[in-house]
Amino acid sequence: MKFALFLGCQIPVRLKQYETSSKAILERLGVGLVDIEEFNCCGYPLRNIEFKAFLFSSARNLALAEKKKLDVITLCQCCYGTLKKANFLLRENASLRKEVNAVLEREGIPYKGEIEVKHLLSVLDQEVGVEAIKKRIEKPFQGLKIAAHYGCHALRPSQVVRFDDPGTPSIFDRLVEVTGAESIDWLMRLECCGAPLLGSHDELSTEITLKKLNNGRESGADYLCTACTYCQIQFDTVQQMILSQRGLNHPLPSILYPQLLGLSMGINAEPLGLKMNKIPIREIGS
């Protein structure tokens, strides 16, 4: 089992622990990863500005992976949704494909539409399998309550992403429970984290974030758990910014899924980058 690892623009500079923790767990679970240095932006932030700029960006990544005959695994759900969307459009729309390929052919990488885009969670659930993960759990959590944050761009539009049942998904809950933690039921589990509007409408963005955090806390969660770059930065870095601005000191810390799984697999704190989270998660499980 081997994938081209798509990190995107944010992880290498703003969320390094997502890369190191994912690599640590995937290596132990027998998932091979190939880094493709030429990968560029997935196109997500360009969608507001110019459709073609988004599509060319996405398509070039797909073509680079196809050239190596590898499916893509993404860690960020916004990258995932964007690459999925481009793959969907390029397969469905021959004239778009032709237009895109006119550009890609200059680099010698026309895209045929033969690869799949997968997210970390779908690879763990469908390719590795919960049973296989269970065998690798060395230190199961006990009595730990986790609020799984599904992430919009993984779930919707379901016709394009085909990640899970968009109304009643269960993949993230399964993967949380395999670590021994309890995946709590909470009302806002499928809602947006607020990150898409950070920097363009901060007030709305942070209100959306706080609503979700409050709901998680009120539902009894010890930690929030994410599997997306933007969601994690929003719930960690941005939550900390909001708390310090407002003089509050009761955060709901957020842990990345591979950090949670890694701890239960007995992996050291170092590769999991626990110290790199802005809101401390070091006491988890103790």
Add this chain to the structure above:
Amino acid sequence: MKLSFSRKVLNWFKALIHSRRFSKSWMGKNLSMIQLMELDACTHCAMCTSHCSVAVAFEGIPNINILPSEKIASIKALASGRPLGERELRDIQEGVYLCTNCYRCTVVCPVEIDLQNLWVKVRELLLQRGIPELSVLSPLSFYRGLMKGETTQGDYEKPLIQAREGIAAQCDLMKKKDKALPLTPTDRKFKSGLSLSAQAKNFSVCFGCQTCTTVCPVVGHYENPQEVLGLLPHQIMHAAGLGLRDLALGSNMLWDCLTCYRCQEQCPRGVSVTDVLYELKNLAVKYVKEKVL
């Protein structure tokens, strides 16, 4: 490709002498001495461009300033006091904004120019000049949001307000709430542009059930959503159907959309509501760009 230490010192010394000529221009006065020296240290080797995360966007937005090696050349021209037209300034502004702040250019630069911080600095300087830049209303602003503490509240808000005002200024009909709307002639160019787009062509099958608006978390956030957001999602679909460009493009709703795809997921008619909003944003960007200068 890294240069030897003595070579680097020599380059820097040369740059220091040259950089004096920048000190009289508006841009030159606002950049640090180090940044001015760095402008001269650039050998235009294009290593940055070949590693740039968004360079390929140039294929969709033909602005040479998207490419870091060309961006720095333009900034150099600006710093040397060469008179540039408003259009050129706007292109540089757009170029410096179309950046995901991934630092790849900075990491690969063989003469170790701190390109990322140069972009940030120039970006902020240009944005204060008053030309609306609609890219600030995209997730490209995420980094700027994280770095909010680095600028004053006023400087931070100004480009955001300017962008919204730039759109409002081109959508006159939004201001005339009581005006009876002429439905003919329809803006056919606008409507057919939307109908032919790859992502938004199915807007016209909307039957106005308001499901999109009902499930929208942004609409749900406000007590009086129309006051803040303008037209709500189902009304925007309707305006698009009627070919009323000003109404379809002029609402804050477009830019306050979280792109959570709830509306699209729930639409009983299968309208790609979120994608229609994306397409309308693209049209607004194009429209304002054409009209402003």
